[in-house]
Amino acid sequence: MITQEQQKQGAELLKTLAQKAWESSAFKEQLIENPISTIESVTGQKMQSDIKIIVEDQTDTSKIYLNIPRKIEIDELELTDEQLETVAGGTDLITGIALGVILVAGAYYAGKGSH
Numbered sequence: 001m002i003t004q005e006q007q008k009q010g011a012e013l014l015k016t017l018a019q020k021a022w023e024s025s026a027f028k029e030q031l032i033e034n035p036i037s038t039i040e041s042v043t044g045q046k047m048q049s050d051i052k053i054i055v056e057d058q059t060d061t062s063k064i065y066l067n068i069p070r071k072i073e074i075d076e077l078e079l080t081d082e083q084l085e086t087v088a089g090g091t092d093l094i095t096g097i098a099l100g101v102i103l104v105a106g107a108y109y110a111g112k113g114s115h
Helices: 004-023 025-033 035-043 081-088 093-112
Strands: none
Touching: 004 025, 004 035, 025 035
């Protein structure tokens, strides 16, 4: 199960990687060409060897990218109190779940480095 802390770590990692890629074309190229070793150098943690990460430069404003994330089993999903309140407060359930899936996907990659 992915914890709230792993969700936060995943979101922070994605934010850090994007920021570094925006600031340095060399880092962006390194991240695209060899994402695992680049992420390991940023986090200081070894990632699982059976995982494949695909990094796509999506900075071209003339293109729109659509990412279809892996299907998350509900049993794996642990929403934060804020996410639960959002869903319970009448916000569209699909929007709430989509937010959870996005955060879980980020946490999934961050969590792989902690094994």
